[in-house]
Amino acid sequence: MTEQLENDYDVVVAGGGAAGLNGALMLARSRRTVVVIDAGAPRNAPADGVHGLLGHDGRPPAELLALGREEVRRYGGQVVSGEITTATRTEDGFTIGLADGRTVRARRLLVTTGLTDELPDIAGLRERWGRDVVHCPYCHGWEVRDRAIGVLNTGPMSMHQVQLFRQLSDDVVFFTHTGPELGPDELERLAARGIRVVTGKVTTVEAGGAGITGLRLADGTVVPREIVATGTRMVARAGFLDDLGLPAVDHPAGVGRYIPADATGRTEVPGVWAAGNVTELTAQVGASAAAGAMAGAQINADLVDEEVQKAVADRASRSANVEQVTLPG
Structure with missing residues (x-):
């Protein structure tokens, strides 16, 4: 294992999560020179395990990533530590700059840097994030089943979220x-499922040695709860794409900012692909890995097409030169 970067690669993969590693795996198995540059700050680091991923359910996130890095390296790919801060266009690809001053060139760029969860401004919330403060019923729901759950109304997806958590527990407070503001129809849907509504702003997550004990409101009332479910504002971590004319934009669902890409991961900037949470804000680990694999295969096909075109042009050039040499004087 080496942290030494070569000067040139077919592909630089920005980000070493499930999407980036699976994309790199596809490329390395296609005999592409590929390096994954990873800043080492995965979104799911606080979680005890990855869930809903066939064959790996419950595996600690760090362990899953270690297995992925080993697989990429098995086929000749590199995985190095570093934070990408700049990406600039060159005649035949990109120059990628790292925070420590290193640079590397690549013909293509796969962006899988994930996102940052911006949590509501509530005292004590961040400290419990990923343990008894959760956001995804499919990632954490089984583990919090039958507990006393409080769901925060933070945005357009909260009504959907509270009903999903109600599937997991009879004791849910919204x-x-x-x-x-909740309308009559929304209040009716909550009441029909036995979900109690508590009005007022939440100011503090109360916690003891064993975990969360309740949520304190602005008027001082404490509502006993064991688990807090909250939506977050999800923001793509890809500021280095700004100089390529590919800034993060507001998501149409109003849940944050993302890098738009098509179903194959291709962005509007030629040579740049995106996969995982940087472009699909709500994707779980399995979906992110699959998107990375798709993008890796598409990048390889794009490079093959470029190489075929060059080979055809070179062959035509050689043929023209031969004809000129053999023409009678």
């Missing part, structure tokens, strides 16, 4: 907090 806190209006700072979210949109």
Whole structure:
């Protein structure tokens, strides 16, 4: 294993999560020179295990990534530590700059840097994030089943979220907090499922030695709860793409900012692909890995097409030169 970067690669993969590693695996198995540059800050680091991933359910996130890095290296790919800060266009690809001053050139760029979860401004919330403060019923739901769950109304997806958590527990309270005002139809849907509504802004997550004990409101009332479910504002971590004319934009669902890409991962900037949470904000690990594999295969096909075109042009050039040499004087 080496942290030494070569000067040139077919593909630089920005980000070493499930999407990036699976993309790199596809490329390395296609005999592409590929390096994964990873800043070492995975979104799911606080979680005890990855869930909903066939064959790996419950595996610690760090262990899953270690297995992925080993597989990429088995086929000649590199995985190095570093934070990408710049990406600039060159005649035949890109120059990628790292925070430590290193640079590397690549013909193609696969961006899988994930996202940052911006949590509501509630005292004590961040400290419990990924343990008894959760966001995804499919990632954490089984583990919090039958517990006393409080769901915060933080945005347009909160009504959907509370009903999903109600599937997991009979004891669910919906806190209006700072979210949109609830209409009669929404209140009816909550009441029909036995979900109690508590009005007022939540200011503090109360916790003891064993975990969360309740949520404190602005008026001082504490509502006993063991688990807090909250939506986050999800923001793509890809500021280095700004100089390529590919900034993060507002997601149409109003849940954050993302890098738009098509179903294959191709972005509007030629030579740049994106996969995983940087472009699909709500994707779980399995979906991110699959998207990385798709993008890796598409990048390889794009490089093959470029190489075929060059080979055809070179052959035509050689033929023209031969004809000129053999023409009678």
